[in-house]
Amino acid sequence: MNVNDAKQIYIGDVGPGVKKRDPILIADSVTRTFGGNTAVNVEHVEIPRNMITALIGPNGAGKTTFFNLLTGFDKPNSGNWTYDGQKLAGVPAFKVARRGMVRTFQLTKSLALLSVMENMRLGATKQKGENIFRAMLPFLWRDQEKANTAKAMELLGRFKLDTKKDDYAASLSGGQRKLLEMARALMSDPDLVMLDEPMAGVNPALTQSLLGHILGLKDQGMTVLFVEHDMHMVQTIADWVIVMAEGKIVAEGYPSVVMQDQAVIDAYLGAHHDVDLGTLTGQLAVAEDIDPHLVEELREEVSADPELAEELAEEQNRTEQ
Numbered sequence: 001m002n003v004n005d006a007k008q009i010y011i012g013d014v015g016p017g018v019k020k021r022d023p024i025l026i027a028d029s030v031t032r033t034f035g036g037n038t039a040v041n042v043e044h045v046e047i048p049r050n051m052i053t054a055l056i057g058p059n060g061a062g063k064t065t066f067f068n069l070l071t072g073f074d075k076p077n078s079g080n081w082t083y084d085g086q087k088l089a090g091v092p093a094f095k096v097a098r099r100g101m102v103r104t105f106q107l108t109k110s111l112a113l114l115s116v117m118e119n120m121r122l123g124a125t126k127q128k129g130e131n132i133f134r135a136m137l138p139f140l141w142r143d144q145e146k147a148n149t150a151k152a153m154e155l156l157g158r159f160k161l162d163t164k165k166d167d168y169a170a171s172l173s174g175g176q177r178k179l180l181e182m183a184r185a186l187m188s189d190p191d192l193v194m195l196d197e198p199m200a201g202v203n204p205a206l207t208q209s210l211l212g213h214i215l216g217l218k219d220q221g222m223t224v225l226f227v228e229h230d231m232h233m234v235q236t237i238a239d240w241v242i243v244m245a246e247g248k249i250v251a252e253g254y255p256s257v258v259m260q261d262q263a264v265i266d267a268y269l270g271a272h273h274d275v276d277l278g279t280l281t282g283q284l285a286v287a288e289d290i291d292p293h294l295v296e297e298l299r300e301e302v303s304a305d306p307e308l309a310e311e312l313a314e315e316q317n318r319t320e321q
């Protein structure tokens, strides 16, 4: 049970769209279609302030699209949402970040060719009130640049990337890239940090450090919303879990409770309704979606048992033929 389980996060009956005691973000009737495909169809959802909320769901559930909409990287067909009481729908991404809501974005090819420090500078938002007159007065923006560099160095130190500041971001390991993405997001002093699969591609050596950093954001008063497939991570650090399937919110609750929910189990297994769970291959495919650690455990079990190993090899032979 999480420490925050002791606090009541919601008001009324728990379920999809439940009201929160202190929401930082409230979204209503948000839809996004691609051709005939409805990627997002969220009736109502509230994100609790100063909590860590996990957004989970099978592949293609609409999680990333919903993130993109909320942060102004994509436009909805319909819908409204407020952040800290201010209307945010239709506000472009760079302005969303200035208001205190920021998402990590993956290290793209072009960003990989910049140095670690250059990546950090990209994360700094322009100061409020900056205008053409300020731009014409170098002594003003030089101070700003100095302040940004100092802040970047402080953050890089915290994330143990300071010795890499002049290296190409491309030279970082998967885990270090995730740390850089998070450090870059913090350059704009956000109140709400949205992380898209923070654990993807991170080796076990850096897992603990990443988890610690995410918990640290909450300790510093921030709200965290993250998309993740790694159920171990969700159970470990989330205060609240929201489940999406086929564009809709299908379940919400405390992690300990929501993971037992039939709708959640169905949402994951739904993606594999054509999988034969009587086969080892089928079980591995489902486990992959639920928890990558589970797959590792299953694989270890199989390789330790010659009979199972032979069974899996036979199944794989059959599918290859």
Ligand SMILES: Nc1ncnc2c1ncn2[C@@H]1O[C@H](COP(=O)(O)OP(=O)(O)OP(=O)(O)O)[C@@H](O)[C@H]1O
Residues within 6 Å of the ligand: 034, 037, 038, 039, 057, 058, 059, 060, 061, 062, 063, 064, 065, 066
């Ligand atoms: N730019 C796009 N053009 C067309 N279809 C898209 C686009 N972006 C997303 N989709 C579709 O919208 C649906 C939701 O995709 P989305 O990536 O948001 O799901 P997700 O829950 O983030 O999945 P994953 O866990 O695999 O990242 C999918 O059917 C996807 O194919």
